[in-house]
Amino acid sequence: MRRVTILAAATALALAAATLTSTAAHALTPPGIPSASTAAAELAAITVAAERNADTYDRALFPHWITxxxxxxxxxxxxxxxGRNVVTSSSCAATSGSWTSPYDGATWTAAADVDIDHLVPLAEAWRSGAYAWTTSRRQAFANDLAGPQLWAVTDNVNQAKGDADPAAWKPPLTSFWCTYARAYVDVKYDWGLTVDSSEKSALSGMLDRC
Incomplete structure (x- = not known):
């Protein structure tokens, strides 16, 4: 099983910037999204288990954002x-540019309107096995740039998602469901997280749209 590290992320950035989704043609996407067949094989290999320790979750246990x-x-x-044509200040804050959210297809020109979504929510990861990780591993997960875990999306859409898995929430743009499921499965597989039965069923249904 592949192990993702923050150190590997720097080399992935240049390649990632050129990648386009097939369902939201103007949205740039993270690296490492597998094919539908690979995602289906990964989903079959993921352990199915009930979520655990939800009441002990604390977002502070996943340090982010790191330098x-x-x-x-x-x-x-x-x-x-x-983003496209992104201009940054000396402190690296984005002062201009445009971002197209693959979740809903909306385009924004103010960075304040864009959230960086953890595709597999941090609380979901906790309930699926991250409760047993070290803090350093949780930090690596929360800042994972090498895989398809971090997405630039419309802020209120991300807030509506909250910590829900695909059984409870799916992107408003149904044409994106295939890509969403492929990426979500890959993150869970790569990081050795579990899925519950309803989550697996929802992911299978989304992959059937590919």
Whole structure:
């Protein structure tokens, strides 16, 4: 099973910036999204188990956003990676550019309107096995730039998602469901997280749309 590290992320950024989704043609996407057949094989290999320890979750146990390069933290790095014509200040804050959210197809020109979504929510990861990780591993997960875990999306859409898994929430743009499921499965597989039965059923249904 592949193990993703923050150190590997820097080399992935240039390649990631050129990647386009097939369902939201103007949205740039993270690296490492597998094919539908690979995602189906990964889903079959993921352990199915009930979620655990939900009442002990604390977002502070997943330190983010961390410094990636110079003055740029993870959020700022994703904004640069997944935006177009992004201009930044000396402190790496995005002062102009445009971002198209693959979740709903909306385009924004103010970075304040864009959230960086953890595709597999941090609370969901906790309930699916991250409760047993070290803090350093949780930090690596929360700042994972090497895989398809971090997405630049419309802020209120991300807030509506909250910590829900695909059994409880799916992107408003149904044409994106195939890509969403492929990426979500890959993150869970790569990080050795479990899925519950309803989550697996929802993911299978989304992959059937591919």
């Amino acid at each position: 990636i390069s110079g003055t740029c933290n993870t959020r700022e790095t994703v904004l640069k990676r997944d």
